[in-house]
Every structure is written in C-alpha cells, then in structure tokens.
Amino acid sequence: MSxxxxxxxPDPRRAAASQMASFQRLCEDRVGRRFGSWPEFHRWxxxxxxxxxxxxxxxxxxxxxxxxxxxxxxxxxxxxAFFPRLRLNHSWNLLRPGPGQEEETALIARDxxxxxxxxxxxxxxxxxxxxxxxxxxxxxxxxxxxxAIARNDEAAVVASLAATALGAAWSSIGPDQGVDAVLSRFRxxxxxxxxxxxxxxxxxQRVDLLPLLREVVPALPTVERVLSLDASDLGSLASGRLEDxxxxxxxxxxxxxxxxxxxxxxxxxxxxxxxxxxxILHGAGGSLLxxxxxxxxxxxxxxxxxxxxxxxxxxxxxxxxxxxxASGTTVVAYDGSPTWPTPDALWRVVAEEKVTVFGxxxxxxxxxxxxxxxxxxxxxxxxxxxxxxxGSVLHGDLYxxxxxxxGDLPLHSISGxxxxxxxFVLGHPMLPVRQGRSPCVSLAMDVRSLRAPGVPEDGVGExxxxxxxxxxxxxxxxxxxxxRFHAAYFAQNPGFWTHxxxxxxxxxGSAAVLGRSDGVMNIRGVRIGPAEIYAILRDVLEIRQxxxxxxxxxxxxxxxxxxxxxxxxxxxxxxxxxxLRIKRELSRRASRVHVPAVVVxxxxxxxxxxxxxxxxxxxEAIHGRLPANLQALRNPECLDLLREHPDLGGRFLRxxxxxxxxxxxxxxxxx
Amino acid sequence: xxxxxxxQRIIDWLDDxxxxxxxxxxxxxxxxxxxxxxxxxxxxxxxxxxxLEDLLHLAIDRRNISRENFDxxxxxxxxxxxxxxxxxx
Numbered sequence: 131m132s133x134x135x136x137x138x139x140p141d142p143r144r145a146a147a148s149q150m151a152s153f154q155r156l157c158e159d160r161v162g163r164r165f166g167s168w169p170e171f172h173r174w175x176x177x178x179x180x181x182x183x184x185x186x187x188x189x190x191x192x193x194x195x196x197x198x199x200x201x202x203x204x205x206x207x208x209x210x211a212f213f214p215r216l217r218l219n220h221s222w223n224l225l226r227p228g229p230g231q232e233e234e235t236a237l238i239a240r241d242x243x244x245x246x247x248x249x250x251x252x253x254x255x256x257x258x259x260x261x262x263x264x265x266x267x268x269x270x271x272x273x274x275x276x277x278a279i280a281r282n283d284e285a286a287v288v289a290s291l292a293a294t295a296l297g298a299a300w301s302s303i304g305p306d307q308g309v310d311a312v313l314s315r316f317r318x319x320x321x322x323x324x325x326x327x328x329x330x331x332x333x334x335q336r337v338d339l340l341p342l343l344r345e346v347v348p349a350l351p352t353v354e355r356v357l358s359l360d361a362s363d364l365g366s367l368a369s370g371r372l373e374d375x376x377x378x379x380x381x382x383x384x385x386x387x388x389x390x391x392x393x394x395x396x397x398x399x400x401x402x403x404x405x406x407x408x409x410i411l412h413g414a415g416g417s418l419l420x421x422x423x424x425x426x427x428x429x430x431x432x433x434x435x436x437x438x439x440x441x442x443x444x445x446x447x448x449x450x451x452x453x454x455x456a457s458g459t460t461v462v463a464y465d466g467s468p469t470w471p472t473p474d475a476l477w478r479v480v481a482e483e484k485v486t487v488f489g490x491x492x493x494x495x496x497x498x499x500x501x502x503x504x505x506x507x508x509x510x511x512x513x514x515x516x517x518x519x520x521g522s523v524l525h526g527d528l529y530x531x532x533x534x535x536x537g538d539l540p541l542h543s544i545s546g547x548x549x550x551x552x553x554f555v556l557g558h559p560m561l562p563v564r565q566g567r568s569p570c571v572s573l574a575m576d577v578r579s580l581r582a583p584g585v586p587e588d589g590v591g592e593x594x595x596x597x598x599x600x601x602x603x604x605x606x607x608x609x610x611x612x613x614r615f616h617a618a619y620f621a622q623n624p625g626f627w628t629h630x631x632x633x634x635x636x637x638x639g640s641a642a643v644l645g646r647s648d649g650v651m652n653i654r655g656v657r658i659g660p661a662e663i664y665a666i667l668r669d670v671l672e673i674r675q676x677x678x679x680x681x682x683x684x685x686x687x688x689x690x691x692x693x694x695x696x697x698x699x700x701x702x703x704x705x706x707x708x709x710l711r712i713k714r715e716l717s718r719r720a721s722r723v724h725v726p727a728v729v730v731x732x733x734x735x736x737x738x739x740x741x742x743x744x745x746x747x748x749x750e751a752i753h754g755r756l757p758a759n760l761q762a763l764r765n766p767e768c769l770d771l772l773r774e775h776p777d778l779g780g781r782f783l784r785x786x787x788x789x790x791x792x793x794x795x796x797x798x799x800x801x
Numbered sequence: 802x803x804x805x806x807x808x809q810r811i812i813d814w815l816d817d818x819x820x821x822x823x824x825x826x827x828x829x830x831x832x833x834x835x836x837x838x839x840x841x842x843x844x845x846x847x848x849x850x851x852x853l854e855d856l857l858h859l860a861i862d863r864r865n866i867s868r869e870n871f872d873x874x875x876x877x878x879x880x881x882x883x884x885x886x887x888x889x890x
Contacts (some may be wrong), residue, residue, distance in 0.1 A: 333842035469843030500847050502863025710822035717821060725821070 133526040133566030134636075137533060138540050140560055148430045148559035153189050160185055168561060168570060169639045175574040179597050182574045183212065183419070190422045192456070193226055194218045194415075195388055202598055207627055208620045210598035213415055217388035220395055220414040221262075221295035224455040225255040231433060235460050238436075239284040240479055242331050242466030247284055251455075254288070259381020261292035261372065268355060270323060272297030272389065275397065275607075277316050278325035278359065279305055279339070279346070280443035282465040285359040285372055287452055289325045294396075297389050298322075299411065301397035304442030305330040305337075309345045310666060310719040314406050315399045318608055320352040325372065328362020331466045343367050391415030392604050396449055398548045401659025402650060408618065409607035412551045416600035420552040421453035423573060428556040429516065429542075431487055433458035436513070438480060439489030440468055446548045447489065447520065459487075468494060477505035484513035491521040492528060496689070499531045506536040518557065520544045522652050522690070523645050526566030543568045545631070545643040548657070549619070552601045554593060554629065555641045567640040575599055577641070579633045580623060592647055593633035594626035602627065645690070649745045651680035653692045656723040660745070663694070666719050670712055672702040677735050677745060678726065681752050681778070693752060693778060694726035697735055704731035730777050734768040752778045802857075804878050811877065814852060819845060831874040846871060853877075859884055 131137070145151065154171055158164050161181065165171035175182040180201040187198060197215035204210040225236075228251070236251040249257075270276065276293035280286035280302045290300045301319060303312060305327055316324075324347065330337050339362075347356055347367050358364050358371040392413035401407040425431045437454045441447040454461055462483050468476035477498075480488050498505070505511060517532060517539055524543040532541045542557030545568065554577050555568035563569055571577040576596035579589060606615045622628040632644040651658045660678040667676045675697040683691040694712070696704055709729045716724045736747040739762065750757040751772035760766050772778060802810070808831075815824035819841070827840050835841045841849060849871070850861050859881075870880045 333839065334836065335839050467842060473843045473847075497844055497847055500851060500863075501843075501866065707822065710816055713817075714821035714823075 131530055131565060133564075135565050136562045137529050137565045138538060138563040140540065140562065145560040149432065150427045150430065150559050153186070153427055156189055157182070157185055168558065169637075172570065172573060172639060176576045176597055179574045179599075183600065186419070186423060186574075187213075190419070190426065192218065192223050192418055192422065194391075205598070207596065207598045207602065207625065208616065210602075211392060212419075212598070212600040213391040216391045216415060218391065218415055218418070219295060219386045219388050220418055221258060221291040222386040223418055224291060224453065225251065225258060227251070227255075228433065228458050231458055234433070236455055237284055237287060238460065238462045238483055239287075240462065240464050240483070241281075241283065242334070242470045242475065249284060256380040256382075257288055257376070258291040258295060259384035259386075260376030260379070261288055261381075262295040263381055263384050264375035264377075265292055265298075265323070266296055268323075270296055270298050272393070274298040274323070275319040275321040276300055276323045276325070277319060277321040278302040278443065279307075279312065279327060279343075280325060280359055281305055281327050281330055282441060282443050282448060282463045283359075284463065285327070286325075286443050286448075287461070287463065289357075289359060289372055290452065293323070294414070295384075295386060297387065297393060299394040299397050301399075301409075302443040302448070303399075304444035305339055306332075306442065307444065307721050308717075308719040309342055311662065311721060311724075312342070312346050313349050314401075314662065314665070315409070316346070316350055318406060318409050319397060321350060322352065322354055324350060324353045324356045325359050326356060326364065326368070327359045328364050329360070333467045333470045340364065340367075389414060394604060396551065397607055398446055398449075398551065400548050400650075400657070401662050402618075404661050407659060407662070408614065410549060411604040411607055412601065413604045416602065416604075417449070417453065417551050418456060420550075420599070420601035421450060422456055424450075424544075424553055424556060425454050425457045425459065427573060428544075428553075428558060428570075429487060429518070430559040431457050431459045435459040435486045436462055436483060437487045437489065438462035438464055438483065438485045439518070440464065440476065440491065440494060441489075446551050449551060451489070469497070473498075473501045474503050474505055474508065477503070477509055477511070480514060481505075481509040481511055486513055487516045487518065488514055489518040489520070492519055492524045493522065495519065495524075495528045495532065498535070499528065504535045511537060514539060516540050516542060516557065518542045518544050520546075520553075521656070523643065524566075529563070529565040540569075543643075546572075547629070549603065549629065550599070550601050550627075551603075554595065554631075555633075555643055561639075564640050567636065567642045570639050571635070571641050577633070577635075578626075579635045580626070580628075589634045589636070590632055590644065592623070593629045593631040593643065594623050595629070596626050599627075646680065649749075651678065651690075651692060653680060653690055653723055658692065658724055662720055663716060663724055666716055666724075667696075667712070670708075670715065672699055672704075672708060673697070673712075674699045675735060675743070677743065677748055679745065679749050679752060681749075683727070691727035692723075692725070694729045695732045695735060695748065695772070696729060697732055704729065728777050730775060732768065732771060734765055736766070736768055737764045738762050739764050748772060754779075804882065807881060808874060808878060810856065811849075811874065814849070815840065818848065828874055834868070834872050835874075836868065836872055849877075853881065857881065857885070 184201050194216045202212050232252045235248050236254050237249040239247045276298045293300045356368045358368045394411045395414040396412045398410045399407040439447050439451040540563045544553045545555045546553035558569040561569040579591035580594045581591040630648040632647045634642045663678045677695045679693045681693045683689040713725045736744045747757040751769040812824050
C-alpha cells in the first residue's frame with residue numbers, strides 16, 4: 131500500500147452527526163449557499179474569515195462579554211486584532227458549569243506508579259477558585275508571570291488555571307530539563323511565583339529534583355514565592371505548598387475577572403538558531419477560540435469524550451490538552467514513562483480509562499511497531515475512536531501498522547506548533563484518511579505551500595499562512611517594538627506568516643508536512659534550537675566552533691538524528707573521552723534530546739564570502755547534496771568531506787541517492 | 802566476536818546512546834538488572850535489540866524480548882551466544 135491510498139473511511143452516520151457537519155450546516159443556512167465539497171467550505175472560511183469567526187463564536191458560545199464587532203481589526207496578518215471589544219476569563223471558560231456535567235469527571239490524573247486521581251468539574255472549579263484567591267491575597271495579578279517546573283498531573287492543571295484566572299501569564303516546563311534549559315527560559319520572564327515539583331518518575335526510578343531547584347531558585351531573583359506542587363519536602367527553598375493554599379471555603383467568593391481578548395495567557399518557548407529561546411506570548415481569547423475549533427470541529431470532541439495526549443507540561447500539547455475542558459471533554463493526564471512497567475503500559479491506560487481520543491507521536495508508534503505490540507488484540511480499545519499523532523513527520527508506513535495492530539481507526543497526523551499554540555493541518559471527522567497525509571488544513575487559515583523561485587513544481591514549498599488568525603501570538607516577551615517578532619515570522623515572506631516547515635498540498639485538500647525548513651531541528655518529535663547547544667559547548671574549551679544539524683538517520687529511514695560537527699582549537703583532537711564529555715554536558719545541562727547521535731571533527735565549516743557560517747550548505751552536504759548557491763561559499767571544498775564522511779552516512783546516502791527515481795531526490799518529497 | 806569483545810561493544814553503545822562514559826559504573830555488576838539500575842528503559846531495550854540485530858545479522862523475535870533474556874549484561878551475552886550457536890548448528 132502506498133502513500134496517498136485511502137486507508138480509513140469515516141462511518142457515514144457518525145460523520146453526519148459530527149460537530150463539523152452541524153457547524154457547516156449553520157454556515158450554509160446563514161450565508162445562503164451550499165458547500166459541495168470540503169475544499170469549497172474551507173475556501174469560504176478563508177475568503178470570508180470574519181464571517182467564519184463570527185458564526186463560530188455564535189455556535190461555540192464561549193463565555194464572553196462585550197461587543198462582538200468588529201470581528202477583526204485590520205487585514206495585516208502581523209497586526210490584525212480579533213474581537214478587540216470582547217472580554218473573557220479563560221479559566222472560567224474551561225471550568226464553567228455545563229448541562230449535566232457538574233458531577234461528571236473532568237480530569238483524571240494517572241502516572242506510571244499506578245496512582246490515579248479523579249476530579250469532577252465542580253470540584254476542580256472550586257479548587258481552582260480557592261487557589262486563585264490565595265494567590266491574589268499573596269499579590270499575584272494581571273501582568274505577572276507565574277512559572278512552573280511541573281509534571282503532567284492535576285497539580286499543574288490547578289496551578290495553571292488559578293494563575294491565569296487572575297490574569298497572570300503561565301509558563302511551564304517539564305521536570306526533565308537541565309538547569310541551563312530552565313534558566314535560559316524562566317530568567318527572561320522575571321517571574322513572581324515559581325511552582326515546582328520535587329521529584330519525577332521515569333521507568334520506575336524516582337528522580338529527586340532538589341539538586342536542580344537548588345541551582346534554579348537562587349538564579350531567579352524576582353521570584354517572591356516558591357510553592358511545591360506536591361508533598362515533596364523542598365526545605366527552605368519553598369515558602370509553601372499548593373495543597374495548603376486556600377481556606378477550604380470552595381472559592382465561592384471568587385469573581386472570575388474578565389480580561390481583554392488578547393490578554394497574555396501563556397508564555398511558550400521556542401529556541402532558535404541564535405540567541406536565547408524566544409518567549410512567545412499567547413492571548414487568552416485567541417487560544418480559546420482556536421482550541422475550541424480544533425477540538426470540536428476537527429477532532430469532534432465534546433462531553434462524553436476522553437482525551438489522553440502523551441505530553442509533558444513543557445510542550446504546547448499540554449496547554450492544548452487542558453483546553454479540551456472547554457469542550458466538556460474529560461482530560462486524562464498521564465505522567466511518567468509510557469512504557470513502564472510493561473511496554474504496553476500507556477495502551478493499558480487508554481483501555482482502562484476508556485479514552486476516546488488518544489494523542490501520541492510517530493516515535494511512540496514506531497516503538498510499538500518495533501516491539502511487536504498488538505494493543506488492539508490484547509486490550510479492550512472499543513472506546514477509542516481516533517488516534518492523533520504530532521511532534522514530527524508521521525511516515526506512511528505507520529498507518530498500516532495502526533490499522534493492523536490497533537484497529538480500523540482514523541490516524542490523524544496533526545501539525546502546527548508552539549508558535550501558534552495550535553495546528554495548521556488536522557483531522558476531519560467527515561473525510562477519509564490517506565496514508566502519509568493529514569486529512570485537511572485548518573479552517574479559516576489560508577495555508578499555502580510557497581515555492582522558492584526556481585524550485586520545481588511538485589506541490590512542495592514553505593508552509594505559510596495568508597489570513598489573520600486569532601491564535602497568532604500577541605508578540606514576544608521582552609520585544610517591545612516587535613522587531614524580533616517580525617523577523618521570526620513575517621520578514622521572510624511579507625504579508626504571510628512563515629512557519630518554518632515544508633508542506634505539500636494535494637488537490638483534495640489533504641496535506642503533508644515534511645519537516646523543518648529552517649535551522650531549527652526536530653529530533654524524534656522534540657524541537658531543538660542549535661543556539662542552546664552552542665551556549666553549552668562554549669564551555670568545552672577544546673572546541674573552536676560547532677555546528678548542530680538535523681539529518682535523516684541513515685540507519686532509520688524516515689527518522690531523524692542530531693549531528694554535531696566540531697572544529698577543534700589548534701592542537702586539540704576529538705577523541706572518544708572528549709566526545710563522551712560533550713554528550714554528558716549536553717545531557718546534564720540541557721536534556722537527553724540535545725545529545726547528538728554522532729559527533730564528527732571537521733577541519734573547516736562552510737563559510738560564506740562575508741564570513742557567515744552556512745548551516746544550510748552543511749545540511750545539504752550531510753544529505754549527500756550540493757547546495758544550489760555553491761558560489762556563495764568561500765570554502766566549498768569542505769563540503770566534500772561532509773558528503774562522503776562514513777560517520778555521516780556517506781555510503782548509505784550515495785546508495786540511497788542512486789536508487790531514487792530522477793526528480794524525487796529532494797528531501798522534501800519524503801512522506 | 803567473542804564474549805569479551807561483544808561486552809565491550811555493548812558498553813560502548815550504552816555510553817554513546819545513554820550514559821556518556823558512565824555505563825560501566827551504572828551497570829556495576831554483570832548480573833544486575835538493567836531495568837532496576839536504570840541502565841536501559843523499555844524504549845532503550847528495543848533500540849538495543851535493533852542494534853544487536855544489525856551488528857550480528859540476527860533476527861530477534863519480539864516475543865523473546867523479556868527480562869529473562871535481556872535484563873542484565875550476562876543475560877544478553879548468554880542469549881546471543883545461544884542464538885549464534887543455534888545458527889551454526
């Protein structure tokens with residue numbers, strides 16, 4: 131079976147009863163026309179995006195106050211402002227009473243030790259209100275930043291919803307990060323409060339986080355309070371515990387203040403090729419509307435559904451997962467190893483909790499296939515109706531495995547990212563699933579595949595978006611005039627949001643995201659900015675200069691690996707002890723995913739005539755290709771070594787290249 | 802490849818992939834459990850199996866991935882020796 135083949139057809143009755151069908155009918159009635167196909171409906175949502183968002187607001191009915199006009203002020207994607215006269219409380223929208231939902235389970239928290247906690251919607255709302263009141267009494271309010279080193283559990287959900295209920299911006303990272311990774315992010319935010327977990331579990335090991343916190347806390351001088359998220363004894367580092375906040379009165383008096391539509395809600399981090407990680411500010415209203423759209427329309431989630439997304443508290447899918455509360459969906463938060471104590475541990479949770487929508491990654495599905503798991507045969511997965519995959523390119527060969535080993539379910543490859551706190555390509559409850567493709571691009575987003583001049587017409591290009599959209603970030607923290615924000619997303623293609631991914635669009639409206647187009651790396655689903663690696667390697671004095679690159683893994687077709695090229699100081703040699711020390715430092719100070727699969731000493735790195743090191747040229751070379759603009763390099767001869775080096779897969783790549791059909795050798799064509 | 806050479810290859814692989822020069826220390830005793838000592842997690846075991854298959858030109862049935870066969874250095878070496886002896890016989 132090849133890519134593009136239909137591998138799953140939706141059940142017609144379920145498709146007709148989907149929320150997407152309901153909303154499309156509303157739009158048809160209101161605009162007085164019938165949409166004969168998905169591309170037609172999508173085209174209308176783009177061309178008439180103001181009508182779309184007006185109708186979506188009416189249909190989704192979030193708790194908002196104020197004038198719904200104008201829907202969007204301005205036409206420029208960089209500056210357009212949605213619903214400037216609306217006010218809302220984001221947390222209230224996630225927790226407000228719904229018909230028949232008060233005593234229903236809103237949140238289930240499980241971890242690898244077998245711990246299981248459930249919260250009803252009423253109890254969760256009351257607890258959030260209590261904690262919000264307690265934080266307010268301690269001086270937390272609009273304009274503050276509350277940060278957390280958190281596990282994916284109920285404590286993180288309560289703390290985040292309480293902080294954002296007060297108008298503070300929330301920013302969390304997972305507990306597996308090293309001290310440099312934590313501080314390069316949180317120090318920029320001047321946070322007022324730090325929530326911290328005292329330990330984490332992974333594969334049956336309890337890892338104490340006190341050593342990390344002893345370095346982090348003193349380095350955040352603006353933090354007035356450190357609050358423990360769990361029962362760990364943080365000693366003199368902490369001024370209290372989350373569970374001790376609140377007066378036990380259930381937060382009845384809490385007023386759930388309303389804030390402007392674009393009020394800062396979350397700060398997410400995106401590390402790039404230079405400098406410290408960008409602090410991306412996301413607004414409350416835009417995040418809420420975008421997530422409602424993705425959850426209700428594209429994922430068909432609502433009351434009665436249970437969503438489990440494999441994520442840490444540091445990935446945008448954590449925020450995305452928590453937002454599902456606004457659709458009445460039960461969130462199943464899972465913390466720890468997905469494969470402990472048995473390789474099928476996470477599938478067991480999916481079965482036991484009767485999860486209906488399971489979110490995972492290509493790396494996890496690949497692991498399951500390589501382990502020979504057949505969860506659809508060994509477990510009762512009858513409640514499961516959709517699998518979503520994100521984080522990296524979902525290659526076509528995993529689709530048949532899911533069908534055979536899990537069941538005849540839609541496997542939806544969804545893709546977007548931290549930058550938009552949402553997705554550009556998604557699932558669709560009424561459309562077939564084609565192997566190797568996402569069913570559609572997101573409603574009301576003018577997603578295009580922009581070809582560079584001179585590149586052959588093969589449907590592949592830069593993923594850009596041409597319409598204003600509500601979840602466009604408000605800006606960057608610490609970038610008052612928007613210079614960095616403009617450079618990051620709008621300078622490359624004026625009038626468009628440029629996302630940094632390659633995309634192929636198909637005539638039926640399906641799409642395939644094909645990997646990063648910029649210097650940012652995505653290694654097995656984790657996004658890594660080379661700048662973080664370079665900052666740590668500056669302390670390895672034997673290295674003169676380094677370059678970190680993502681490469682298609684020669685031993686794992688479809689997968690990617692991190693390659694580190696190092697140019698040594700005069701008289702220094704890259705031997706095995708030094709290679710291991712480089713890896714150890716990156717693991718300790720950043721994280722395991724920052725560790726290169728291979729470290730190669732090179733006499734020279736490619737440099738342009740104006741002295742700039744060219745990552746692009748090196749990236750082409752390690753894939754066995756010559757860069758198009760070879761004449762721009764001062765030392766093109768250095769690329770020969772990179773193209774032929776056995777540790778960089780030279781022989782494999784040559785063989786692979788020789789075997790390919792003419793015209794399909796571009797790495798962007800892989801699916 | 803004899804037992805000692807294969808052991809060293811596994812140590813090198815563990816250092817390259819997970820322990821960055823500290824694999825020997827992490828293992829401690831060749832009879833100690835890899836899982837209990839945090840030498841490998843479940844994902845790591847599968848990666849090790851795939852690597853061994855490639856290194857030794859062996860096909861390892863996934864049903865044989867168990868603590869009995871792979872949860873210590875000696876168990877891995879024993880399993881490989883049994884398999885290679887079986888292939889030769």
